[in-house]
Amino acid sequence: MSTNTAPIHHESSLSFTQGLLLGQLSIVILIGAFIKFFIFGDPPSPDLTAALRATERRSRTLAHKRSLLSLRPPSAHSHSHTQNLSRKRSSALRNPPPLTIGTILSKTYYNVDAHQPESLDWFNVLIAQTIAQFRADAQHDDAILTSLTRALNGTSRPDFLDEIKVTELSLGEDFPIFSNCRVIPVDDDGIATSAPHGSGRESKRLQARMDVDLSDFITLALETKLLLNYPKPLTAILPVALAVSVVRFSGTLSMSFIPSSSSPAHNTATTMAFSFLDDYRLDFSIRSLVGSRSRLQDVPKIASLVEKRLHDWFDERCVEPRFQEIALPSLWPRKKNTRGGEETPEAAPGASMSRKEAKMAAKEVERGIMAEARREVEREAEEKAERERVRQWERDAVEEHELEGMGGVRRRRRMTRGEEYAMPGSMPMG
Structure with a gap:
């Protein structure tokens, strides 16, 4: 019995040692692979990453357009036309002729198919002045x-994050350049109607x-700290610093005006909608x-x-298909919006400064x-x-x-605060 049990005990101890070594080796391999591929791995090329992102965005946009085209009711145009005719209008206002996108294009002598794209040099100057003023205000x-x-x-x-501090902020020195502007008719969903694969619906608005x-x-x-609160609070603190820079952006900007709705249920103002097409490229330096x-x-990997x-x-x-809306103010001339002229700010209420300008002037x-008082x-x-x-x-x-009148016998000694002259003996008589 004893001769048979000894080899079995020896084999079990060897298998345990082999399992322990194999487990330790697998952990070391996993840690090494994590360090190599996660921390020190080479990132993919920017061109390949940009191409993959553009393909993904394009497929998402096409899927959204197909879903819109499949869900549209066939009688949407007739329903909107009936709804427009049912609105009440004042008898004092003359009924204008029906205004369509084709009428606007013909009255402005703009041919969508033959008009050449514009350079927008004047627009670049205005945008540059606006951005320069924004940067100056940020520096002030x-x-x-x-x-x-x-x-x-x-x-x-x-x-697990400590307070986030902004350590550097640079708003840049250059300005965006806009070019190749063209106007196309689109439908209510922003899909081009004149394209070869357009929506086939009536044009509702123009898009630039x-x-x-x-x-x-x-x-x-930015600068912050990672607070590791396991197994107890503030077990370890890991400082983290991150700097993100935008070095290049190129894309296509689409802008259009959405008319106001005068229905009682949805009374909205005229808005400007803008978005970027899915063919943009945005490069960072991190x-x-x-x-x-x-x-x-x-x-x-970080x-x-x-x-x-940031891309998400x-x-x-x-x-697209998402967009931003900006409500536009009324364009009718008003007294409170009047600036300039010979009137003084006291005589013209509309010439008053804005709140920000008044605050800066007060400062x-x-x-x-304070400088004059100082x-x-x-001086005093x-x-x-x-x-x-x-x-x-x-x-x-x-x-x-x-002392000179006394003969100059004794030398003068400067008095200090709390001190008196010591006069030992009597003063000699002349």
């Missing part, structure tokens, strides 16, 4: 930094499409720094994750008053010191004259 005060810090540290910040290109270096740098002593710099998140954020907001006046205090202090020096010189001159 810290409002944009305060807004960014408040937005980053809002209620959506995770618990223009190419935009920007090559700049717009940077936002720098990262993880750790305090042993630091990992520019981890490729850069790819951040870049993907942009796609979800202003890339300038306050700084001027100079007045310094200098005059007081000068008068004190004159009085001291007069006292010294009187004392010196008295």
Whole structure:
């Protein structure tokens, strides 16, 4: 019995050792693969990544258009025409002739098929002036930094992140260039009606499409700490620094006006809708720094994750089929919007400054008053010191004259505060 059990015990101990070594080796291989491919892995080329993203966006846009075309009722045009005829109109207003997209194009002498794209040089100048003023306003005060810090540290910040600080903000130096502007008719859903694969519906509005290109270096740098709260709070703290820069953007911007609705149920103002087509390209330069002593710099996987998140954020907001709407104010001339002329701000209520300009002017006046008060205090202090020096010189001159009259036997000694002359003995009589 004993001779049979000894080899079995030896084999079980060997199998346990082999299993332990195999498990340790597999863990080491997994850690090495994680470090090699996740931390030090080479990122894909920007051209390949941009092509894959463009293909994915294009397929999503085509699927959305097919779903819209399949869900449209055949009697949508007749229903909208009947609804327009049922509206009440004032008897004082003359009924204008029916206005269609074709009428607008013919009255403005614009041929959609034959008109050449425009360069938009004048528009580039106006946009450049607007962006330059925005950058100047951002440099004047810290409002944009305060807004960014408040937005980053809002209620959506995770618990494992410490306070997020903005360490660098650069709004760039160059300006976007718009070109190749063309006008096309579209339907209610923004699908072109004159394209070979258009919707085939009646044109409801006009859409302007223009190419935009920007090559700049717009940077936002952040700094925070990862708080590892397991198994207990503040077990470890990992500093993280991230800098994201937009270096290139090129795409097609589409703009159109959505007319106001005068129905009682949906009374909306005229809005301007804009979005970017799915053929855009957005390139980033992402720098990262993880750790305090042993630091990992520019981890490729972190850069790819951040870049993907930024592209998803942009796609979800202003890339077709999604778009942004801006309500337009009334274009009728009003007194409160009047500027310029010979009237003074007191006599013309419409010539009053805006709230921001008034605040800046008040700050300038306050700084001027404080500077003038500071100079007045310094001038009074200098005059007081000068008068004190004159009085001291007069006292010294009187004392010196008295000592000279006494024969100059004793040398004058300057009195200090709380001190009196010591006069041992009696003064000799002349």
